[in-house]
Amino acid sequence: MDIATLARELGLDEEDVRRLVHTFLDSTEQDLVRLGRAFSEKDAVQLRATAHHINGAAGNLEFNEIAEAALAIEEKVRAGIIEDLAAPIKLIRSRLEMIRSQLSREEKDHGRSDIP
Amino acid sequence: MFEVLVIDNHPLIREYVSTLLGKEGYTVLCAEDGLAALDVLKTSNPKVIFVDLIMPNIDGQTFCRIVRRMPQHKDCFLVVLSATAAESTTPVGVCKANAYIAKGPFKKMGEHILDVVELAAQSNFTAVETEIRGLEDIHAREITKELLLLKHHFEVVLASMSEGILEINREGRIVYANGAALEITKMAEERLLSLRFLELFQEGARDSVASYLRELSGSDAGPSSTGIEIQLEDKELELRLYPIRDDGEKSIVLLMDITERKRFEDQLRSSQRLESIGTLAAGVAHDFNNLLTVIRGNVDIMTMDLQQTHPHYERLQEILRQVQSAKRLTGQLLGYARKGRFEVRLLDLNQLIRETVETFGRTRKEISIHMQLDPKLEVLEGDAGQIEQLVLNLLLNAGDAMPGQGTLDILTRNVSHEEISGNVFTPKEGAYIVIAVHDTGIGMDAETRERIFEPFFTTKQMGRGTGLGLASVYGAVKGHGGYIDVDSQIGKGTTFRIYLPVKRQGSAEVSAELQQDEIDSPEPLNRGTILLVDDEQAVLKVAAEILRKLRFNVLAADSGREALRLYRGNREDVVLVILDIVMPGMGGSEVFHQLRQLDPELRVLLCSGYSIQGEADRLMGIGASGFIQKPFSLRSLEHSINEVLQPQDN
Numbered sequence: 001m002d003i004a005t006l007a008r009e010l011g012l013d014e015e016d017v018r019r020l021v022h023t024f025l026d027s028t029e030q031d032l033v034r035l036g037r038a039f040s041e042k043d044a045v046q047l048r049a050t051a052h053h054i055n056g057a058a059g060n061l062e063f064n065e066i067a068e069a070a071l072a073i074e075e076k077v078r079a080g081i082i083e084d085l086a087a088p089i090k091l092i093r094s095r096l097e098m099i100r101s102q103l104s105r106e107e108k109d110h111g112r113s114d115i116p
Numbered sequence: 117m118f119e120v121l122v123i124d125n126h127p128l129i130r131e132y133v134s135t136l137l138g139k140e141g142y143t144v145l146c147a148e149d150g151l152a153a154l155d156v157l158k159t160s161n162p163k164v165i166f167v168d169l170i171m172p173n174i175d176g177q178t179f180c181r182i183v184r185r186m187p188q189h190k191d192c193f194l195v196v197l198s199a200t201a202a203e204s205t206t207p208v209g210v211c212k213a214n215a216y217i218a219k220g221p222f223k224k225m226g227e228h229i230l231d232v233v234e235l236a237a238q239s240n241f242t243a244v245e246t247e248i249r250g251l252e253d254i255h256a257r258e259i260t261k262e263l264l265l266l267k268h269h270f271e272v273v274l275a276s277m278s279e280g281i282l283e284i285n286r287e288g289r290i291v292y293a294n295g296a297a298l299e300i301t302k303m304a305e306e307r308l309l310s311l312r313f314l315e316l317f318q319e320g321a322r323d324s325v326a327s328y329l330r331e332l333s334g335s336d337a338g339p340s341s342t343g344i345e346i347q348l349e350d351k352e353l354e355l356r357l358y359p360i361r362d363d364g365e366k367s368i369v370l371l372m373d374i375t376e377r378k379r380f381e382d383q384l385r386s387s388q389r390l391e392s393i394g395t396l397a398a399g400v401a402h403d404f405n406n407l408l409t410v411i412r413g414n415v416d417i418m419t420m421d422l423q424q425t426h427p428h429y430e431r432l433q434e435i436l437r438q439v440q441s442a443k444r445l446t447g448q449l450l451g452y453a454r455k456g457r458f459e460v461r462l463l464d465l466n467q468l469i470r471e472t473v474e475t476f477g478r479t480r481k482e483i484s485i486h487m488q489l490d491p492k493l494e495v496l497e498g499d500a501g502q503i504e505q506l507v508l509n510l511l512l513n514a515g516d517a518m519p520g521q522g523t524l525d526i527l528t529r530n531v532s533h534e535e536i537s538g539n540v541f542t543p544k545e546g547a548y549i550v551i552a553v554h555d556t557g558i559g560m561d562a563e564t565r566e567r568i569f570e571p572f573f574t575t576k577q578m579g580r581g582t583g584l585g586l587a588s589v590y591g592a593v594k595g596h597g598g599y600i601d602v603d604s605q606i607g608k609g610t611t612f613r614i615y616l617p618v619k620r621q622g623s624a625e626v627s628a629e630l631q632q633d634e635i636d637s638p639e640p641l642n643r644g645t646i647l648l649v650d651d652e653q654a655v656l657k658v659a660a661e662i663l664r665k666l667r668f669n670v671l672a673a674d675s676g677r678e679a680l681r682l683y684r685g686n687r688e689d690v691v692l693v694i695l696d697i698v699m700p701g702m703g704g705s706e707v708f709h710q711l712r713q714l715d716p717e718l719r720v721l722l723c724s725g726y727s728i729q730g731e732a733d734r735l736m737g738i739g740a741s742g743f744i745q746k747p748f749s750l751r752s753l754e755h756s757i758n759e760v761l762q763p764q765d766n
């Protein structure tokens with residue numbers, strides 16, 4: 001994830017993009033909690049809806065690995081396979097962690113560079 | 117720069133669009149769903165609205181429909197911003213939006229957003245695009261299409277349900293209503309959605325609903341096992357609450373319109389009450405008729421033995437007059453209970469009404485009477501006396517409702533059962549005659565209307581009415597297989613509508629009771645033996661004495677078994693059996709059958725404090741020779757006996 005490039009492509013400030021990424025991370029983590037609950041309750045409708053939600057937001061910011069993992073969940077549930085979702089959920093979680101740490105590093109770097 | 121409203125349940129979209137447009141100088145307002153957006157619109161007037169299609173609470177399509185009906189917002193520039201735009205099977209124009217953008221990567225989506233806002237600024241908000249912007253950046257996905265089809269399927273199911281369905285959010289506000297709910301509440305969608313659910317009801321009902329909701333929300337139960345019945349405007353509703361299992365903060369409320377069901381239940385209850393009162397009334401009339409038979413019989417016997425100059429002669433005549441009045445009352449009671457005399461013939465109802473109106477009009481000249489009698493009215497098969505009494509009672513009732521001046525309209529016409537089937541009763545198939553009597557009198561309240569057909573119920577002053585007039589109307593209508601309904605409004609008047617079937621089945625004809633001075637024939641010295649059967653000792657005693665006065669030998673039996681025993685021992689002498697129908701133990705019907713087995717030619721004169729209808733009618737159909745209703749006079753008994761004992765043609 002390159003905040004500067006993303007900001008340039010979107011026509012926004014880097015700070016705006018960081019805020020957007022934070023929003024994405026927070027909402028997707030909430031979605032993961034919902035996904036986990038739906039998974040344990042074997043609630044196919046909720047599983048599909050939540051995965052769809054994650055897929056859309058990840059696609060907006062072009063976090064393609066997350067979007068594809070969410071799509072995989074949707075397709076598995078659609079095919080009636082709701083036992084085998086651990087892998088894509090794990091992948092989403094790990095990618096979120098990666099983005100969060102990268103963002104954190106960027107912010108630290110950005111914060112240091114702002115120090116006169 | 118103008119205000120822009122962004123409605124999306126994903127915070128990322130709200131934040132991105134508001135950041136993007138904020139940088140361009142627009143004031144951006146945000147709402148997380150359609151319900152929150154409607155709240156925003158109460159205080160703001162955005163010129164451009166971006167709206168997602170799939171949202172909780174009020175969805176995008178519904179929101180667009182509502183906005184287009186809001187006078188202050190209907191001309192705003194609506195932009196559908198949806199991930200499902202590419203897959204939706206709903207035609208683009210359905211939302212009546214000005215532009216459509218498919219959600220996708222922000223860098224392309226942002227360009228489209230800026231373009232449509234610029235278009236909105238330039239086009240004075242009249243541009244309507246039919247193409248979806250951004251489709252080139254995404255691929256239509258079967259999986260989304262399938263979800264949308266599923267949603268559409270549920271929408272179709274909900275729309276076709278006859279029960280009203282409301283979705284209530286955690287604040288108690290309505291966020292979804294199907295078509296039936298709109299119809300039941302008689303509210304437009306834009307008014308109903310976002311309304312607080314309790315505000316649907318008036319104060320009294322609101323408290324009941326609130327308490328019902330509290331009770332259910334306090335319990336951990338699933339769907340409510342019982343609903344509550346509640347009044348909403350002019351409708352009776354049954355309301356049931358179903359908490360949504362996977363989202364405990366929302367509930368589904370099922371509204372069932374039970375107005376018709378309640379009306380039928382009330383009608384049934386009322387008719388059952390009238391039936392039981394009828395049974396009681398008939399029982400009382402029967403017992404009174406036995407008493408009157410004894411009084412009348414004794415007076416007849418005493419009168420026969422007295423000269424007209426005797427000081428007690430006139431007193432006895434007065435007793436007879438009072439017995440006659442009492443007999444009319446018991447006759448009315450039997451009429452109400454549909455156990456009265458019934459002489460069926462073909463009737464010109466219009467002519468009967470004209471004659472009755474003429475009689476009535478002479479006594480109430482201050483009332484203006486209008487008749488609209490259908491010249492092609494079907495011929496009615498019915499009891500002239502009862503129908504005449506029915507019409508007269510309706511006229512008298514209308515007259516009493518108009519103590520001063522007033523207008524009375526009487527109408528007759530032919531109707532079919534289909535035309536009258538919308539009423540509280542369900543008519544049998546066939547042709548009917550309707551008699552409508554409308555007055556411009558004082559009208560009745562609901563409580564009075566409920567009870568008007570009960571015997572002895574009257575709103576008139578003591579001594580002014582017996583309370584049997586409308587009761588006998590009811591009995592006569594029912595006796596003719598007809599129906600009756602009443603419309604009344606306090607201060608405006610009342611309309612009675614009587615529906616009588618044109619063809620009637622199972623009627624019987626009985627002999628009329630003749631007046632005392634109509635018969636007088638020379639009698640032989642000994643006219644034979646009559647077996648008299650009645651469980652009432654007093655009746656037995658007086659009737660036996662009357663028969664002896666008429667020069668018959670009498671064998672008296674106070675039970676069915678005794679009657680059979682006496683007949684077996686005297687069958688050569690018995691010329692006639694006078695048989696009471698209603699007796700404890702072996703009833704008249706059983707006695708009749710056993711007697712007829714002993715002698716198929718035996719003549720039997722039936723007798724009852726009830727009347728020809730019912731059991732007596734049936735026995736007449738299988739060979740009984742005649743019927744006489746208690747109380748009878750000496751002369752009427754004599755007349756009946758003479759008729760029965762006449763030599764038979766064959």
